[in-house]
Amino acid sequence: MLNSRIAEKEKEYASICKLRDISQEMSKKLELLAERLETLNDGSEAVSEVLQNWPTIFESIQLASQNTEALVRVPHTLDQNQPLNPSSHE
Secondary structure (H helix, E strand, C coil), rough: CCCHHHHHHHHHHHHHHHHHHHHHHHHHHHHHHHHHHHHHHHHHHHHHHHHHHHHHHHHHHHHHCHHHHHHHHCCCCCCCCCCCCCCCCC
């Protein structure tokens, strides 16, 4: 009877050791998962910031395309007698 009880306790001890090892492994995997989720969260915040800027970018493009006449500069033809630098008067 004592030998069977010892054998039972040895099995119980082996099971507890195995449970401890599995728990440690699971703990490491959960820590890794937490790190990856934090990285994912940081990345999604960056994407969110970029996406928040798109309406402003589209609005700027639309305004620029509507006012192309005001944005285009037409160069003046230079007269042969006219100086290149208009601020210098000789």
